[in-house]
Ligand SMILES: Nc1nc2c(ncn2[C@@H]2O[C@H](COP(=O)(O)OP(=O)(O)O)[C@@H](O)[C@H]2O)c(=O)[nH]1
């Protein structure tokens with residue numbers, strides 16, 4: 074798992090940790106030039122303006138107080154700061170035994186990795202002995218329904234679906250009733266990521282939530298927003314929109330393997346303050362990993378910094 078994580082983070086490592094290591098290691102003085110360079114590199118790694126400014130001004134102050142003399146001494150402090158940012162968001166998804174079925178609504182824009190994440194998640198839940206059911210709530214295209222059905226067959230779990238163009242709230246309602254009737258432990262509802270307009274999409278998602286709440290006010294127990302790490306700062310705007318429409322309770326950050334912009338995770342942690350439940354570091358089933366802040370930071374800094 075840790076090996077997959079380090080491999081998956083290669084590009085981000087090259088764009089982030091390797092460059093920072095080159096900048097900070099060796100007996101260099103901490104001066105304005107070095108701090109300016111550090112600022113640039115953090116921004117280029119998509120860590121975001123807020124986090125970058127906070128880091129740089131904090132380090133500057135500590136350098137002025139002579140807490141650090143050489144640039145190398147900054148390294149542990151930087152790692153510590155990044156870790157603390159992520160630790161605040163390191164809360165694994167906990168599927169309760171009392172809420173049956175435990176309902177997970179999966180949202181996110183088209184192509185972010187919702188359906189694939191669901192497929193991988195099913196496998197993990199099954200490993201933990203859970204009986205899972207899926208709902209094909211992305212009714213926008215027939216291919217989207219089929220894609221979920223293929224994952225259902227692969228994992229041998231039932232998929233509640235209607236034809237393309239059907240009302241996704243009706244699919245979710247049917248699926249919830251079916252999951253109750255058949256004693257499923259977990260129901261995962263897939264949704265569309267694109268409709269004719271963005272406001273149509275948000276209205277559809279709101280309707281899905283409203284209809285589910287008619288049966289049980291506590292449902293969905295988890296609204297999982299899937300974000301493609303490769304889109305950089307746009308992820309923040311997307312998250313805010315979904316947050317406003319349906320109240321996101323957890324995040325999945327996918328495609329960290331395909332991007333050098335993995336530093337976005339720090340911007341996301343700082344700006345959204347939402348639990349990061351899983352990260353995607355590849356297309357294989359084990360490439361969806363429960364998020365662990367310390368492991369993530371260790372993987373990112375592995376071989377670059379031994380401190
Ligand atoms: N490399 C990589 N590809 C991923 C990851 N997660 C999803 N994908 C790919 O992203 C594409 C879109 O995924 P899909 O689940 O269909 O997105 P959806 O439209 O949100 O349901 C597919 O080709 C997936 O295989 C990941 O973590 N890493």
Ligand SMILES: [Mg+2]
Pocket residue numbers: 187188189211217220263
């Ligand atoms: Mg999909």
